[in-house]
Amino acid sequence: MHIFILELKRLTKTRIIWISIGLAVVLSVVMAFSAISNEEYDYTGKNGNMESITGVSAIAANKKQMAPYEGKVTVSELQSDLKIFHKLVNKYGENIPSDIFLKEITPRFQRLNLIASWYSSSQSTFTALEKVQPDDIQNFYIQRNQKLQSAVESKYPHNSAVKNAVMSLNSKVKTPFTYFYGLPNNSFFILDFLIFLLLLICVVINTPVFSAEYQTGSDDILRSTRNGRTKLAVSKLLAALLIDLVLFAVSLAIFILVVDKTFGWERLLSSAQMNNVFLFLPITVGQEQALLILAGFFTLFATACFSMFLSAKCRSSTTTLILAVAFCLFPEILYLITQGTGNFTGLLGCILPSGGLGINNNLFYQLGKMLFIQVGAFSIWSPYLIMGAAIVEIPLFFILSVRAYCKHQVA
């Protein structure tokens, strides 16, 4: 404990730590601002033209407009929305006047979008809705289950275990869905990206932990003091991880507080299926957000431990940093090259320490992808694999780092 506090004090005296924490705070504010400023509210201006506002005032206006449409998304409401849509299309075709569109379609858009994506994922919302009749969705939720089952069977035709797992989870999805304004599609993407940037900052903090001491020779003095190598290594690792944790917690707290407070906490009660109709995990948007944060936390810590393992192995902090950043970006690069196809590359993208974080290869997308990776005799859902691998890698790389530090010897 004594050495841990000493190491912590030493780290907090270095400029890089404060710059990193400052950068993380700035990033979280910028990202929160970005999530808020992307929100748009369209209305008909005094001269009859469509005008827009963005940001906080758009959120307030949207909230007011959407209030009557919040709550349970019943089949009869969906049918009613569809009827209104067809009525307007019959009257105006595809060129619905903007004032009518804003008044009748925009507030119903989330629910209409639900029907459209349920009907067809490959067609535009408008085209899909034109083809669906209100009577077609009188058993919307039952039909959704059937469509989900067909999709699983078609993607994994000879794998009943996958089908059973999907349908078992799906059976717990609460219907009818619940909707509150502020579905966080965009802010979840930004949240994932923020965690990815935090991960890179943590790598910058963690890579010098051992290698810089080897490089400067200060490690020799530490090793000749009364504390053994194991105690030193564990203290150094824990101190660096605590700083990572503070950085992560502060940054995420700012982001979540700003974004959720602005959009309204009640949005977290929405069914996650309102974002992705075929998501078979029985969770709300709030639980989905918690899952993304938890997965981000595990991934960040797994990567932090991995980068400290590299640090314990390499003699130069520059080499460590280059290697660690390369490993961080590898799952993302792999995804860009393979577009997520192929079992082995999919597996690599999930099990590498930074798997599940990035612009494309992130957990938020993986949740909606219904991607099962074959690992030996088992088919594992990619989000489970990402989380599981990270949870295993944290103690694994922690122990390997301690071992590498203890074994490190330089002539």
Next chain:
Amino acid sequence: MELTFSNLTKRYKDKTAVNALSVTLTPGIYGLLGANGAGKTTLMRMTCGILNPTSGMVLLDGKDTLSMGESYRDLLGYLPQHFGYYPVFTAMDYLLYVAALKGLSASAAKVRANELLELVSLQSVSKKKIKTFSGGMKRRLGIAQALLNDPKILVLDEPTAGLDPKERVRFRNLISEISKDKIVILSTHIVSDVEYIADKILVMKDGCLIHQGKPDEITATINGYVWGCRVDPGQAEMLNSEYTISNLKHEGNEDMLRIVSEYRPTKNAVQVEPTLEDLYLYYFSEECSNEKNDKN
């Protein structure tokens, strides 16, 4: 207290840095002499438990120091050849940090740090960041940190590198003062640093201990191999290329040479009393000329 190196060997892939070295040290100052690559630093790092020997043991009063762990390291003070410090720390912060690592209480650490800063003449800059220090100041701070826990075994690798002559004299006096009941091992290229204060000299070459003994005993091994002569500058140049010249001085139209050689180099050469520097040159003339060539 007895520190014994028993058949101590350290092998790297393609090199044996220390080769079956055996010696027993009792309290006193030991000057470790050897050219670059002789194995001095490796020996010192093994002494401090930073490197594990490939074979053999370091024993303290018969106990294996590796198994003694904390109780052995508590007795150690070490100044590495490349003193690694934390640039943003002040001298005082750094000493307090190392003192805490060495297990000193906060109050004792403060007192001891102040004493040592005074001792190494850094009291006036105790609140300045180490990155602003000169090489000599950093070295002195390194010496101070090694002394924090009043070590019984003090290992100093090139402690005087970067110190000016006045600082070196202060350092020698300091080591002499504190060496009572301690085993002090110090390696240096500056032979005069150990010549005056070392109780015993250990000479290492190619990982082996080739000589050990008191300075006068050890220099006696090259009795008859050191010559003094006066020659004209042309002949001096010729002799310089043939022999190891330990000193060359111009006096009028003549050069006064001090030559280390097993054979009389000139007819007028007379035998002179060898010094430790002559001994160093005798054993390491090849390495010294290689170093000179590398620098050129």
